[in-house]
Amino acid sequence: GGGLTENLPRVMPEGTRAIIDSTRWQRPPVFDWLQEKGNVAEDEMYRTFNCGIGMVLCVGETDVERSLALLAEQGESASVIGRIETGEGEQVVIG
Template identity: 45%
Template sequence: VLIGVASTGLHSNGYSLARRVLLDDGKLTVDSRLTDLDLPLGEVLLTPTRIYAKQILALTSELAIKGIAHITGGGLTENLPRIFPAQCRARIQRQTWPIPTIFTVLAKMGGIEREEMYRVFNMGIGLVVIVAPHLADAAIAKLAALGDKGYVIGEMAVEESGHPLVEYVGTDGHE
């Protein structure tokens, strides 16, 4: 299964698009306060990128990890296929984790299609760890003990001709 670890925001990806949508086209400033966001826009955008070394060390010391993907530029769509063999694909259940508000704001203000959002941004998932299904609860508990949120966000499947390497299923509530 795929365990997604929550991100702290945009991390270091998608800033060219975010800047265009929010500051250039949207005419907002770093001091702008949007009703949907708890902090000024500049603070939301500059929330530090989470470093996952502590989480990876804790998980790999106790569990058999089959793969780890840091969700950077290219989002889930481009980063996940880098860690699994050609005969595999990932099925992501969109409704399994909360999408941070900044991504909803970007999509609405910029008129950005949902698939593009998942290709450019991390959408609230900064790290994905692949484990056997029977280890999912242990992985999530280990992450929780470290103060992190982990979610079962999907599963690995056999690649089928004509299917994308990362298939998104369900709604994320932000259509």
């Protein structure tokens, strides 16, 4: 468990943080429904659910295009949803 905000830090080096752009993927309507009906805060949605992200890969900046191509060759639909940067504080920032 842990959704995006708790699982992603498990693979990140200390002293780094993930900056995630929530406009980079289509959030399935079921998550909006769950949030509304359950009166669930946005941060709790990302902590509890994946909100439409099935898998996250962290690759070096120079490997992004090749990684996307390899995934496409295997029939996977992939996109860049953020970046890892040096920083302290909140390890996953979703905006």
